[in-house]
Amino acid sequence: MRVVVLGAGFGGLELATRLSEEFGEDLDLVLVDRSAAFVFGFAKLDVMFGRETQDAVTHRYADIAKPGVRFLQSTIRAIDPATKRVTTDDEVLEADVLVVALGADLDPAAIPGLVDYGHEFYTVAGAFAVREVLANFGGGRVVVGVTSTPFKCPPAPSETALLMHDFLRDRGLLHSSQVSLVMPLGVPIPPSPEASTVLLEEFARRGIDWYPDRLVREVDGGRKVLTLADGDELPCDLFLAVPPHRAPQVLVDAGLTDNGWIPVDPLTMQTSYPGVFAVGDATSVGTPKAGVFAEGQAAVAADRIAALLRGEEPTSTYDGRGLCWLQFGWDSVAKVDVTFSAGDRPFGTMQGPSVELTRDKQEFGSSRVSRWFGQP
Numbered sequence: 001m002r003v004v005v006l007g008a009g010f011g012g013l014e015l016a017t018r019l020s021e022e023f024g025e026d027l028d029l030v031l032v033d034r035s036a037a038f039v040f041g042f043a044k045l046d047v048m049f050g051r052e053t054q055d056a057v058t059h060r061y062a063d064i065a066k067p068g069v070r071f072l073q074s075t076i077r078a079i080d081p082a083t084k085r086v087t088t089d090d091e092v093l094e095a096d097v098l099v100v101a102l103g104a105d106l107d108p109a110a111i112p113g114l115v116d117y118g119h120e121f122y123t124v125a126g127a128f129a130v131r132e133v134l135a136n137f138g139g140g141r142v143v144v145g146v147t148s149t150p151f152k153c154p155p156a157p158s159e160t161a162l163l164m165h166d167f168l169r170d171r172g173l174l175h176s177s178q179v180s181l182v183m184p185l186g187v188p189i190p191p192s193p194e195a196s197t198v199l200l201e202e203f204a205r206r207g208i209d210w211y212p213d214r215l216v217r218e219v220d221g222g223r224k225v226l227t228l229a230d231g232d233e234l235p236c237d238l239f240l241a242v243p244p245h246r247a248p249q250v251l252v253d254a255g256l257t258d259n260g261w262i263p264v265d266p267l268t269m270q271t272s273y274p275g276v277f278a279v280g281d282a283t284s285v286g287t288p289k290a291g292v293f294a295e296g297q298a299a300v301a302a303d304r305i306a307a308l309l310r311g312e313e314p315t316s317t318y319d320g321r322g323l324c325w326l327q328f329g330w331d332s333v334a335k336v337d338v339t340f341s342a343g344d345r346p347f348g349t350m351q352g353p354s355v356e357l358t359r360d361k362q363e364f365g366s367s368r369v370s371r372w373f374g375q376p
């Protein structure tokens with residue numbers, strides 16, 4: 001039975017690893033991604049603030065050596081979910097079980113003025129470009145702003161605002177600068193009132209202006225203002241943008257999406273097509289778009305596929321739980337434990353922030369690299 005996994009991000013890597021661990025050489029799994037390497041989402045913050053080199057954050061797919069797994073670097077051009085046939089630039093793949101883990105694409109061009117006058121930091125290229133911009137920044141009005149919903153890793157803009165404050169402080173630029181945060185949420189982390197309170201206190205302490213329930217709709221580089229969705233204007237010298245997110249076009253063309261994203265059964269990750277699963281950011285499963293959730297969903301899909309391969313009835317179901325790390329500074333991290341389960345109100349608790357949790361976050365990343373790529 002051939003398993004084809006589309007996308008080697010958090011979801012695809014976890015799924016391929018689990019099935020390889022269980023079936024070894026008996027597995028026939030093809031993992032497809034257009035990229036040559038994986039970069040953790042959170043590493044983009046390390047990159048933009050100049051904390052890490054390109055080599056340190058890049059994990060090459062060519063290094064994957066998992067029994068039963070073949071990595072194919074190629075762009076996926078077409079998917080037929082009814083026949084489970086996938087056309088890539090290099091091969092046509094016929095699957096018995098298909099897993100879609102293609103994540104979310106970004107569309108900065110959808111916001112007028114963003115490409116010319118703003119700086120997105122959500123792609124690897126964008127984060128490296130921001131690094132150069134920050135190296136030459138002499139201070140001014142910095143806005144970290146979200147442009148549409150949903151968006152990946154809802155805590156990331158808050159972390160960016162805090163780290164931007166520290167960056168300006170360390171360069172002696174605070175006296176001539178102001179950091180503002182524009183978010184579509186009423187509080188920074190809605191499922192955890194505790195985390196939201198601590199973050200709002202921290203914004204106030206560091207003098208970061210907080211604009212809740214807003215989106216940035218337009219960038220006017222000439223006048224140096226951002227127009228918000230409610231029509232208000234915000235002066236801005238440096239716009240660090242979270243661009244609009246979209247399901248990859250190949251999923252829309254395949255007829256897999258509804259209302260922008262792939263609907264799945266929230267307990268099983270099964271799409272409406274038999275033998276086709278979808279996990280992670282490409283879905284509308286009801287959890288935030290974050291790696292920890294993609295990973296948890298992939299674990300359930302892997303368990304269910306494993307049962308199919310063994311000829312048993314799948315029983316594993318998804319609980320909507322995820323542990324998120326919240327960077328208050330380079331030596332201060334909090335851990336937020338959140339659960340989004342269908343039909344229930346999301347809830348969460350927070351630990352920290354503390355120096356010790358900085359090491360926990362590092363361990364979170366290094367343990368994934370070691371499991372997914374077989375490297376220490």
Ligand SMILES: Cc1cc2nc3c(=O)[nH]c(=O)nc-3n(C[C@H](O)[C@H](O)[C@H](O)COP(=O)(O)OP(=O)(O)OC[C@H]3O[C@@H](n4cnc5c(N)ncnc54)[C@H](O)[C@@H]3O)c2cc1C
Pocket residue numbers: 006007008009010011012032033034035040041042043044045074075076077101102103104121122123152153156248250279280281282289290291292293294324325
């Ligand atoms: C700044 C930032 C900070 C973040 N911090 C965190 C954090 O601390 N914790 C956390 O859990 N999450 C975090 N995230 C979010 C996290 O990175 C994503 O939610 C997660 O990667 C989603 O996993 P996924 O498997 O659904 O998709 P992805 O990891 O995005 O993987 C999708 C893969 O599909 C491939 N692909 C797409 N289209 C095609 C195609 N047509 N052909 C071939 N390949 C294709 C892509 O190359 C990609 O490798 C952060 C994100 C950002 C931007």
